[in-house]
Amino acid sequence: MSCQNAMPPDGPIANQSGASQTVAVRPRMLRTREELMAYDPEREPWAQQLSRRYTHHSQLAGILEHVEDVPEGLYSMFNFRVTPYMAQLMDPIDPSCPIRRQYLPTGNELVIRSYEVRDSLAEDNSIGEPGSPVVHRYPQRVLFLVQNTCGAYCRYCTRKRMVSDADAAITGHAIDAGIRYIASHREIEDVLLSGGDPLILSDKKLDAILARLRAEAPHVRLLRIGSRLPVQLPTRITEELCELLSRHDVQMLNLHINHPKEITPLLVRRLAMLRRAGVMLGNQSVLLRGVNDSVAIQRELCMRLVEIGVRPYYVYSNDSAQGNWQFTVPLAEMTEIARGLRGWISGPAVPTFVVDGTGGLGKMPVLPAYVMQDGETGEVWATNYEGQRSRQRNLEQPANLQLCERS
Numbered sequence: 001m002s003c004q005n006a007m008p009p010d011g012p013i014a015n016q017s018g019a020s021q022t023v024a025v026r027p028r029m030l031r032t033r034e035e036l037m038a039y040d041p042e043r044e045p046w047a048q049q050l051s052r053r054y055t056h057h058s059q060l061a062g063i064l065e066h067v068e069d070v071p072e073g074l075y076s077m078f079n080f081r082v083t084p085y086m087a088q089l090m091d092p093i094d095p096s097c098p099i100r101r102q103y104l105p106t107g108n109e110l111v112i113r114s115y116e117v118r119d120s121l122a123e124d125n126s127i128g129e130p131g132s133p134v135v136h137r138y139p140q141r142v143l144f145l146v147q148n149t150c151g152a153y154c155r156y157c158t159r160k161r162m163v164s165d166a167d168a169a170i171t172g173h174a175i176d177a178g179i180r181y182i183a184s185h186r187e188i189e190d191v192l193l194s195g196g197d198p199l200i201l202s203d204k205k206l207d208a209i210l211a212r213l214r215a216e217a218p219h220v221r222l223l224r225i226g227s228r229l230p231v232q233l234p235t236r237i238t239e240e241l242c243e244l245l246s247r248h249d250v251q252m253l254n255l256h257i258n259h260p261k262e263i264t265p266l267l268v269r270r271l272a273m274l275r276r277a278g279v280m281l282g283n284q285s286v287l288l289r290g291v292n293d294s295v296a297i298q299r300e301l302c303m304r305l306v307e308i309g310v311r312p313y314y315v316y317s318n319d320s321a322q323g324n325w326q327f328t329v330p331l332a333e334m335t336e337i338a339r340g341l342r343g344w345i346s347g348p349a350v351p352t353f354v355v356d357g358t359g360g361l362g363k364m365p366v367l368p369a370y371v372m373q374d375g376e377t378g379e380v381w382a383t384n385y386e387g388q389r390s391r392q393r394n395l396e397q398p399a400n401l402q403l404c405e406r407s
């Protein structure tokens with residue numbers, strides 16, 4: 001893999017709406033804590049903020065204490081990017097800050113466990129057609145990978161095999177092939193644009209992809225975008241983007257918010273723009289050791305999400321991509337955290353915990369057993385969220401059931 005280390009995000013610097021325009025001077029990195037905290041992300045177009053990203057861990061030395069000095073070899077496995085906005089959210093002193101944990105590399109990433117593989121979900125084997133970046137695993141829905149870079153790189157990324165890798169850049173020809181594949185498979189009803197991060201694309205490129213999908217694949221009933229960029233760079237949500245999504249009837253934006261600390265007033269204001277544009281908002285998070293692996297954090301996260309109009313949707317187990325083991329929460333703990341939500345917070349705030357099966361099995365729910373049948377007696381017992389039990393006689397099948405014959 002060859003990773004770019006100080007590249008511009010998506011060609012020339014763009015203006016607020018994403019339209020390209022060349023400017024003479026690239027915005028510079030904010031090197032001191034004073035500069036960083038004085039910076040107002042709402043006063044600069046989003047694409048220019050990408051040019052201010054930190055691209056090497058050593059660049060954080062002036063703004064954070066106790067930054068681990070990781071080996072350079074780590075950069076050949078997975079790149080490093082942090083937006084100024086994310087850096088503002090990081091605790092300046094505490095390395096266990098949940099935002100720092102998600103974005104700052106550690107030497108542990110170079111330790112690969114025997115079960116960790118490059119493509120743990122076998123997505124490369126589920127590509128619908130060679131050359132098209134469409135993962136077709138379920139009968140009627142597909143994942144359309146339209147971009148392989150992101151606003152910032154999460155250390156636990158499932159797709160680190162391709163994300164940030166210059167050699168794996170998704171070309172215009174590949175996108176053409178993807179659209180052709182979706183257009184020619186009329187069974188596809190649900191398309192999720194993913195990557196990398198689709199919203200890294202300029203409005204112009206996004207507009208072109210969405211327009212072609214709507215024109216050439218009228219059988220697609222649900223068009224969704226999965227993006228973490230609103231969390232990493234909320235000003236990516238502009239009036240122009242909202243108009244574009246609304247015009248192409250993109251029904252849903254799947255966000256990726258892992259911790260309540262990521263829900264800032266700026267993010268809330270920008271998400272409200274999407275809601276006004278008629279875009280449903282859902283959240284898919286990852287259960288991560290040292291970030292959100294407690295009932296208290298998950299309860300607060302899920303309630304905060306519904307409070308701002310975002311439906312918590314899935315909580316994924318951490319996938320076994322290489323070097324990810326340090327974030328993994330075992331199944332028993334995951335199940336107990338799931339048990340700690342149902343009944344304890346509002347029903348619409350309760351997400352489904354899932355395991356994305358190694359080798360490409362797809363998503364499978366992790367469900368604490370609330371209703372069980374005794375294999376010997378046939379008795380059915382239900383247990384509520386507080387552990388109280390009752391027998392459900394109405395759900396048992398009597399052995400001597402007499403059926404009436406119809407005359």
Ligand code: SF4
Pocket residue numbers: 149150151152153154156157158159160163195196197228
């Ligand atoms: S935003 Fe998503 S695709 Fe990008 S690095 Fe993070 S987890 Fe990976």
